[in-house]
Amino acid sequence: MKRYNTEEDYLLISGIQHFMFCKHQWGLIHIEDAWQDNVLTFEGSLLHEKVHNPELNESRGDIYISRSVAVISHKYKIHGIIDLIEFVKDENGLYIEERQAYYRPYIVEYKRGKPKEGLEDKVQLCAQAMAFEEMQDIVLDYGYIYYFQINRRIKVSFSQQLRKTVEELINEMNVYYNKKETPKPIKMKSCRSCSFTNFCSKNFSNKNIKKYLKNVIEEIS
Numbered sequence: 630m631k632r633y634n635t636e637e638d639y640l641l642i643s644g645i646q647h648f649m650f651c652k653h654q655w656g657l658i659h660i661e662d663a664w665q666d667n668v669l670t671f672e673g674s675l676l677h678e679k680v681h682n683p684e685l686n687e688s689r690g691d692i693y694i695s696r697s698v699a700v701i702s703h704k705y706k707i708h709g710i711i712d713l714i715e716f717v718k719d720e721n722g723l724y725i726e727e728r729q730a731y732y733r734p735y736i737v738e739y740k741r742g743k744p745k746e747g748l749e750d751k752v753q754l755c756a757q758a759m760a761f762e763e764m765q766d767i768v769l770d771y772g773y774i775y776y777f778q779i780n781r782r783i784k785v786s787f788s789q790q791l792r793k794t795v796e797e798l799i800n801e802m803n804v805y806y807n808k809k810e811t812p813k814p815i816k817m818k819s820c821r822s823c824s825f826t827n828f829c830s831k832n833f834s835n836k837n838i839k840k841y842l843k844n845v846i847e848e849i850s
């Protein structure tokens with residue numbers, strides 16, 4: 630397999646799920662940076678859970694697995710980590726030099742909860758697939774998301790429609806990211822289940838969240 634270095638100024642693929650859930654929330658994490666540490670710590674603890682999943686230790690016959698595979702797309706300016714890639718021996722697959730054989734790759738993303746109504750998890754998986762495709766010059770038809778709460782994986786087809794949605798989201802994210810502009814908050818149903826609701830700028834009538842916090846700190850110091 631070819632390998633590439635990541636580019637620091639590229640978008641994190643995992644951010645696409647935040648962007649789809651709420652553009653403002655994505656901006657708070659990925660542009661304002663203020664909460665990135667918390668989110669990354671949280672994601673790290675998820676990874677810890679993933680490592681203890683017995684499925685990750687599975688190895689049999691014509692299948693082998695690679696974990697935490699770094700991917701990057703220069704076309705979309707995104708980079709990230711694929712939790713796991715399952716390689717299944719297949720003469721029509723990808724040539725793996727280290728093994729001197731052909732394998733078909735299936736990417737797998739691990740999630741704590743259960744399948745969502747929205748496309749958040751699917752666009753993330755599809756974006757990872759698109760980056761992997763660009764690196765390896767192949768086309769993936771589908772991948773999987775493993776949900777801990779239901780203890781099984783679901784198949785996700787990388788349809789043209791899903792790919793188009795991913796492309797549109799990434800283009801929009803890149804516009805905000807290049808301008809370093811956090812999208813404005815919009816009150817919606819999802820706000821009730823949002824863990825950022827206490828920090829969200831919707832509560833601070835257009836004030837920049839950093840300015841707000843600076844004022845609070847100045848007042849109490």
Ligand code: SF4
Nearest residue numbers: 651654814820823829
């Ligand atoms: S509270 Fe609502 S608007 Fe604010 S970050 Fe959360 S989902 Fe977005």
